[in-house]
Amino acid sequence: MRSRRGFRAKTSRTAPAGRLPGVSLEPFEKVVAEHGPAILRVCRAVAGPQEAEDVWSETFLSALRSYEGLRPDSRIEAWLVTIAHRKAIDQHRANGRRPVPVAETAEVAVEDPAPTGDGIWELVGALPPKQRAAVALRYACDLPHAEIAAALGCSPEAARRSLHEGMKRLRKELA
Amino acid sequence: MKASLQRLAERADTEGLLDVAYATVDSPFGSLLIAATPRGLVRVNLPAYDPEETLEELAAHISPRVLEAPERLDDARRELDLYFEGKLTEFDLPIDWRLTDGFRKKVQRAIARIPYGQTRTYTDMARSAGNERAVRAAGTACGSNPIPIVVPCHRVLRTGGGLGGYGGGLPMKESLLELERAQAGDASRTGGYSKRRSN
Numbered sequence: 001m002r003s004r005r006g007f008r009a010k011t012s013r014t015a016p017a018g019r020l021p022g023v024s025l026e027p028f029e030k031v032v033a034e035h036g037p038a039i040l041r042v043c044r045a046v047a048g049p050q051e052a053e054d055v056w057s058e059t060f061l062s063a064l065r066s067y068e069g070l071r072p073d074s075r076i077e078a079w080l081v082t083i084a085h086r087k088a089i090d091q092h093r094a095n096g097r098r099p100v101p102v103a104e105t106a107e108v109a110v111e112d113p114a115p116t117g118d119g120i121w122e123l124v125g126a127l128p129p130k131q132r133a134a135v136a137l138r139y140a141c142d143l144p145h146a147e148i149a150a151a152l153g154c155s156p157e158a159a160r161r162s163l164h165e166g167m168k169r170l171r172k173e174l175a
Numbered sequence: 176m177k178a179s180l181q182r183l184a185e186r187a188d189t190e191g192l193l194d195v196a197y198a199t200v201d202s203p204f205g206s207l208l209i210a211a212t213p214r215g216l217v218r219v220n221l222p223a224y225d226p227e228e229t230l231e232e233l234a235a236h237i238s239p240r241v242l243e244a245p246e247r248l249d250d251a252r253r254e255l256d257l258y259f260e261g262k263l264t265e266f267d268l269p270i271d272w273r274l275t276d277g278f279r280k281k282v283q284r285a286i287a288r289i290p291y292g293q294t295r296t297y298t299d300m301a302r303s304a305g306n307e308r309a310v311r312a313a314g315t316a317c318g319s320n321p322i323p324i325v326v327p328c329h330r331v332l333r334t335g336g337g338l339g340g341y342g343g344g345l346p347m348k349e350s351l352l353e354l355e356r357a358q359a360g361d362a363s364r365t366g367g368y369s370k371r372r373s374n
Binding site for chain 2: 024025026027028029030032036037040053056057060061064065067068
């Protein structure tokens with residue numbers, strides 16, 4: 001709760017009408033600090049490690065644009081995840097239109113370390129798009145099926161199926 | 176993550192989405208939080224107050240589009256640094272007065288005109304704001320100054336020389352006056368340094 005002393009109490013008199021203390025939105029910086037890391041995990045999973053940072057900034061920029069219209073009691077993380085998913089799709093389409101040239105291909109044999117920590121997300125990143133998104137939304141963001149469906153724009157049943165297929169594939173890879 | 180945050184703030188700024196930019200500045204009294212809108216410096220939070228609460232207030236009273244963006248406050252940070260080193264006697268920063276209004280605002284604008292190294296009384300400020308008898312209201316206006324240090328409410332004392340009050344604590348008020356007295360004394364001998372050469 002805000003304190004009632006000094007400058008604070010006085011400025012509350014000048015508060016614009018309609019903004020009651022306690023129900024106003026948090027400073028956006030706080031939203032970024034609180035949800036930034038989780039959303040970055042989502043971005044890695046749905047857009048791949050190379051595009052993750054770009055998708056992340058597009059996500060928060062877009063969120064900042066519409067932040068003022070958000071109801072203070074909204075579920076912010078679910079909202080951000082929906083935006084991240086949309087931005088990942090945009091990025092994907094943009095990349096499809098202009099293929100990225102590769103300077104040289106790696107010829108060194110790469111060791112395949114056992115997935116630990118974030119390594120699992122690389123496996124998730126290799127899943128087909130719908131499965132990848134469903135797994136990311138379920139496990140990186142802890143969203144229920146209904147909200148995953150809303151984020152993916154499909155029925156809850158289809159979301160459940162994508163999640164199930166994705167998990168089956170991951171288990172096989174990890175076995 | 177840090178680089179991403181900085182990029183986000185930069186892009187928000189170029190797209191006109193950064194309504195309140197803030198930064199922290201080290202001072203001899205602890206860390207200050209300073210905040211600016213596109214119009215100018217809007218808030219200086221003294222170390223005695225919780226910066227988190229101040230950010231919440233800015234979100235509630237100005238806009239929730241609040242991001243840390245130190246580059247946007249480069250001038251203010253530089254001038255404050257110089258001020259604390261005793262090398263700057265007059266701030267030359269655009270001010271956004273939107274957190275104040277009415278009589279308080281008149282008093283605070285008058286405070287902004289008190290020269291470096293000098294002091295005035297609460298009665299003087301009431302008179303400057305157009306109502307000599309509103310001494311108590313003038314005191315309140317000093318106490319609710321959203322931009323302390325830059326709007327130097329520490330230069331306002333009680334009639335008779337008593338220190339009066341200060342949001343940052345009386346020791347801070349005394350130190351600021353001491354710093355300015357020392358520098359102003361030097362300046363009268365050597366010509367001193369002022370960012371603004373005339374007026």
